[in-house]
Amino acid sequence: MNKVVSKQHFSENVVSLEIEAPRIAKARKAGHFVMVRTDEKGERIPLTISSADTAKGTITLVIQKVGVTSRKLTALEPGEFIHDMVGPLGQATHVENFGTVLACGGGVGVAPLLPIVEALKKAGNRVVSVIAARSKDLIILEDQIRAYSDEVVIMTDDGSYGQKGLVTEGMEQIIQREKIDQSVIIGPGIMMKFASMTTKKHNIPTIVSLNTIMVDGTGMCGACRVSVGGKTRFVCVDGPEFDAHEVDFDEMLMRLNGYKNEEKEADDAYNCQVDKK
Amino acid sequence: MTNITDYLKEERSAAWREELRKAKKNKERTDLTRVKMPEAPARERARSYVEVNSGLTPEQAINEASRCIDCANPTCISGCPVGINIPKFIKNIERGEFLDAARTLKETNALPAVCGRVCPQEKQCEASCFYQVKMNREPVAIGYLERFAADFEQSGGEISIPEVAAANGTKVAVVGSGPAGLAFAGDMAKFGYDVHILEALHEIGGVLKYGIPEFRLPNGVVDVEIESLRKMGVQFETNFIVGKTATIQELREEGFKGFFVGSGAGLPRFMNIPGENLVGILSSNEYLTRVNLMGASTQGMDTPVMRGKNVVVIGGGNTAMDSVRTALRLGADKATIIYRRSLEEMPARVEEVKHAQEEGVEFLTLNNPVEYIGDDKGRVKQIRVQKMELGEPDQSGRRSPVPVEGSEYIIDADTVVVSVGVSPNPLIPQSLPDLKVSRWGTLVVDEETFQTSIPDVFAGGDIVRGGATVILAMGDGRKAAASMHQYLQGQ
Numbered sequence: 001m002n003k004v005v006s007k008q009h010f011s012e013n014v015v016s017l018e019i020e021a022p023r024i025a026k027a028r029k030a031g032h033f034v035m036v037r038t039d040e041k042g043e044r045i046p047l048t049i050s051s052a053d054t055a056k057g058t059i060t061l062v063i064q065k066v067g068v069t070s071r072k073l074t075a076l077e078p079g080e081f082i083h084d085m086v087g088p089l090g091q092a093t094h095v096e097n098f099g100t101v102l103a104c105g106g107g108v109g110v111a112p113l114l115p116i117v118e119a120l121k122k123a124g125n126r127v128v129s130v131i132a133a134r135s136k137d138l139i140i141l142e143d144q145i146r147a148y149s150d151e152v153v154i155m156t157d158d159g160s161y162g163q164k165g166l167v168t169e170g171m172e173q174i175i176q177r178e179k180i181d182q183s184v185i186i187g188p189g190i191m192m193k194f195a196s197m198t199t200k201k202h203n204i205p206t207i208v209s210l211n212t213i214m215v216d217g218t219g220m221c222g223a224c225r226v227s228v229g230g231k232t233r234f235v236c237v238d239g240p241e242f243d244a245h246e247v248d249f250d251e252m253l254m255r256l257n258g259y260k261n262e263e264k265e266a267d268d269a270y271n272c273q274v275d276k277k
Numbered sequence: 278m279t280n281i282t283d284y285l286k287e288e289r290s291a292a293w294r295e296e297l298r299k300a301k302k303n304k305e306r307t308d309l310t311r312v313k314m315p316e317a318p319a320r321e322r323a324r325s326y327v328e329v330n331s332g333l334t335p336e337q338a339i340n341e342a343s344r345c346i347d348c349a350n351p352t353c354i355s356g357c358p359v360g361i362n363i364p365k366f367i368k369n370i371e372r373g374e375f376l377d378a379a380r381t382l383k384e385t386n387a388l389p390a391v392c393g394r395v396c397p398q399e400k401q402c403e404a405s406c407f408y409q410v411k412m413n414r415e416p417v418a419i420g421y422l423e424r425f426a427a428d429f430e431q432s433g434g435e436i437s438i439p440e441v442a443a444a445n446g447t448k449v450a451v452v453g454s455g456p457a458g459l460a461f462a463g464d465m466a467k468f469g470y471d472v473h474i475l476e477a478l479h480e481i482g483g484v485l486k487y488g489i490p491e492f493r494l495p496n497g498v499v500d501v502e503i504e505s506l507r508k509m510g511v512q513f514e515t516n517f518i519v520g521k522t523a524t525i526q527e528l529r530e531e532g533f534k535g536f537f538v539g540s541g542a543g544l545p546r547f548m549n550i551p552g553e554n555l556v557g558i559l560s561s562n563e564y565l566t567r568v569n570l571m572g573a574s575t576q577g578m579d580t581p582v583m584r585g586k587n588v589v590v591i592g593g594g595n596t597a598m599d600s601v602r603t604a605l606r607l608g609a610d611k612a613t614i615i616y617r618r619s620l621e622e623m624p625a626r627v628e629e630v631k632h633a634q635e636e637g638v639e640f641l642t643l644n645n646p647v648e649y650i651g652d653d654k655g656r657v658k659q660i661r662v663q664k665m666e667l668g669e670p671d672q673s674g675r676r677s678p679v680p681v682e683g684s685e686y687i688i689d690a691d692t693v694v695v696s697v698g699v700s701p702n703p704l705i706p707q708s709l710p711d712l713k714v715s716r717w718g719t720l721v722v723d724e725e726t727f728q729t730s731i732p733d734v735f736a737g738g739d740i741v742r743g744g745a746t747v748i749l750a751m752g753d754g755r756k757a758a759a760s761m762h763q764y765l766q767g768q
Contacts, residue, residue, distance in 0.1 A: 023522050037479055043571060043579040044479075068579055084479040086516040215571070215580075218477050218518065218704065220487075220543040221563035225554060232547060232554060237703070251554055254655035258556040262581030 002082040005058055010140040013065040014108055015074045016050070022057030024049070024087045030095065030115035031209065031241055034059070034087030035217035038072040042083060045069050046214045046236070048112030049088060050141075062111030062140065067263050068270045089217050090240045093207075097124040099181035102174055102204070103149070104130045104195050106167055106187025110141050112209055113186045114148075120184075121148040128180075129153070130170040132191070136161035167191055168198045180204050185244060189256055193249035206244035210235045212252060213259065226252050281360075285351065288365055294347060297368055303346050307408070311415040312341040316632075323605045323636035326491040326574070330394070330424075335375070338425040342371035345417045348407050353419060356405030358752030359386050359460065363402060367422055379430035380437045382423060387463030388456065388502045388751065390431060391485060393424025394494050396748045397626050431501050438508045442469035447765055449535040450475055450528055452519045452705060455483020456747045457539030457738025459506060460754030466509040468762050473533070475517040477704075480570060483541055485747070487570035488562070490599050492606070493629075496569075520708025525734065534768070535733050535761050538720065539754060542739035544700040548591070552649030553695070557583055557657040561592070561600040561696035568603055585692025587611045589660060591646055592696035593623040594744075598630060600694045601638050609692075612638050617645040617665050617678040643667070645678065647685065649693065659687050699744045709734070719743055727757035728764070735761050 003020040010016060024034060033048045052059045063073045076082070093116050101120050105113035110131050121127050127148060132155040133139045139154060139161055146152050154162025155170040163170065167187070174180065175198070183206040185195045192208045199206040212224040212235045219237035226235055229246035233239065288294070315331040316322075322329055333341065345367045353363045362381055369378035382389035396402075398420035403409060406416035430436060447470050451458040454476040462472045480486045485499045507513065519525065525536060545560035547553055564582070567573040571580035588604035590597050593616035604612040614633070616623060619642050623630060634640070641662070648661040664684035667676040701718040713721040713730035720729055720736045727735045737753025739745055 023517075027522060038579075041572075041578050043581075084516050086477065086479070086518060086522070088521055089518070215563055215566055216478065218543070219702065220545070221566055222545050222547065222560045223563045225547075227554060232549065251655075255554065255556055257654070258583075258656075259581050266579060266581065 028088035029092035030119040031093030032088035037084035050111035106191040109187030132167035196244035319635035378426035390427035453540040457750035460751035464758035538736040597696035726760040
């Protein structure tokens with residue numbers, strides 16, 4: 001179980017792993033995630049399923065190197081195993097024919113966006129996608145997003161690919177041009193905050209997929225709690241998708257930084273260990 | 278089950294029991310005083326994960342066992358939710374046959390080393406002991422003796438495996454590997470079923486692993502008992518969430534004929550007061566899971582945990598005691614309990630409160646938090662607390678706390694653990710819309726048979742009771758096993 005079947009490098013720090021998990025591949029829907037634990041000393045972290053192959057019994061996860069666990073994961077080679085993987089978790093994306101959908105992905109957020117774009121396209125929507133990253137080499141899954149989009153706008157902070165500018169600028173262009181019925185935004189917390197402010201300004205119903213700190217991922221602990229519409233909700237069981245205009249992003253960003261010191265210490269210790277080898 | 282009285286009578290008339298009874302006059306027995314459990318010194322243990330209760334020596338155990346007068350009508354048994362043959366195991370200890378004592382325990386209890394440690398015996402078997410009921414004296418230390426026998430067997434390495442019936446080829450699934458599921462699995466394996474336990478987490482044991490800390494229940498002790506179940510043929514599958522990884526319907530199609538839901542009450546409650554989502558405020562489930570299941574306090578483990586210097590735990594149950602004592606072991610200078618009633622109303626075991634006090638935990642009773650105040654980084658730094666007084670008794674018979682107007686004041690805290698109760702886990706009810714659920718989210722079952730509104734689905738433990746005890750969950754598991762056996766035989 002959980003054998004890595006294939007691996008693809010999107011960029012220096014972003015890899016895609018195809019992992020054997022027949023039951024999860026069969027049960028998962030767009031929007032679902034898994035919890036993984038790399039080894040016996042590992043922590044549990046959430047990762048959204050970016051695609052699945054039911055015939056092969058595999059799921060694909062896209063991982064960006066940001067700390068100890070993601071370093072361990074991105075170092076895995078085909079034939080190696082992930083110690084524990086459980087899912088599919090969370091509520092699936094609500095998919096219907098809304099009309100025209102604006103789908104926005106930032107950085108590795110494009111990976112969890114992909115199955116949603118696919119499902120929305122298959123439900124008959126006109127899909128316009130905006131994918132954004134700091135620079136060209138961080139733009140991922142462009143061809144796959146194109147396959148399910150009527151149009152794709154690419155934005156880079158440094159202008160090394162597509163248009164130069166932030167995701168919100170790309171969004172404004174589309175919104176000025178045509179009527180948008182629904183929007184979905186996935187990316188770093190700060191990007192989702194500002195992208196949501198853009199759609200709110202234009203009264204476009206919007207969902208975001210939140211990526212908070214999680215421990216069990218089954219509703220047992222509340223580490224992932226966020227305020228949505230003034231109420232406390234658990235991202236792992238009530239989400240991960242919520243009405244973007246109801247989410248308290250400032251509180252979420254604050255909570256994401258809760259373990260910053262510990263994370264840095266762990267990362268330094270890990271680097272030290274790797275250097276010694 | 279109808280001939281249980283006859284069975285006990287027959288066992289009691291065994292020659293060795295008669296001989297033991299004659300060996301000492303009852304007066305000699307009742308003149309003895311109850312053994313004191315040896316404990317690790319408070320100052321040392323408060324900073325380490327060493328088990329607090331160190332266990333009885335063989336001499337202490339034999340002495341304590343000889344206090345039991347082997348009653349003709351052993352009332353203690355009726356106080357035990359799993360119906361352990363208490364006099365038989367105790368008399369085996371008295372005559373020095375410790376392994377026979379352990380075997381007796383296993384006839385009815387899949388986890389004796391666990392129960393001997395965490396059961397509230399003072400409310401169960403020991404509350405029904407002859408000494409307590411008829412003499413108003415300290416009862417026989419049944420819990421200590423149970424633990425002694427189980428530990429003796431574990432330390433010897435020769436673990437007895439209960440006999441199992443010939444395989445009947447019928448597959449049953451257990452949802453959740455906590456005490457209810459393990460007790461159910463043990464009995465079904467004895468009946469000859471092909472038992473598969475499906476567990477959502479990566480470890481077997483439920484609250485025994487993620488909740489109860491090492492200093493009360495070492496994980497190694499739980500693992501030995503799980504290994505016994507494995508040897509009885511029970512199969513374990515971790516990382517499997519019934520309702521998500523596969524539905525009950527899919528499992529039926531895979532050949533499962535019966536389901537026991539023991540998925541517990543793992544959903545933490547919060548108080549919904551201002552500031553509760555500040556950094557540094559966490560549920561006791563999160564706090565204890567990080568430390569107990571994920572090993573956050575151990576060097577080299579990847580999971581971090583908040584190591585506050587001034588930790589406040591809200592609540593008065595055993596989980597609150599476990600959390601506050603964990604805080605000390607994580608290096609807190611100050612660890613405080615805030616509880617809205619008085620010490621007398623605390624639901625935690627008296628022993629746990631005593632241990633916490635010895636270790637230096639401060640108790641701020643008749644107080645309640647009303648707001649949390651954070652610093653500029655969003656980390657909690659203060660709590661606005663309100664004083665309470667006790668009013669009329671509520672439905673549970675406890676006097677309800679009433680806020681004192683104008684009594685609010687502020688205390689400092691850098692970490693807050695909220696331990697004000699849990700709700701039933703909603704994953705199973707969400708995935709089975711036909712399942713009848715109460716307005717508290719617990720599963721509705723027949724009181725006798727533990728059968729839910731879906732005929733092949735049985736349930737027990739906290740998912741039926743809300744937050745209760747390990748031993749009540751195990752009792753439910755045993756009763757559900759007996760009735761599912763009957764149901765499947767009738768199919």
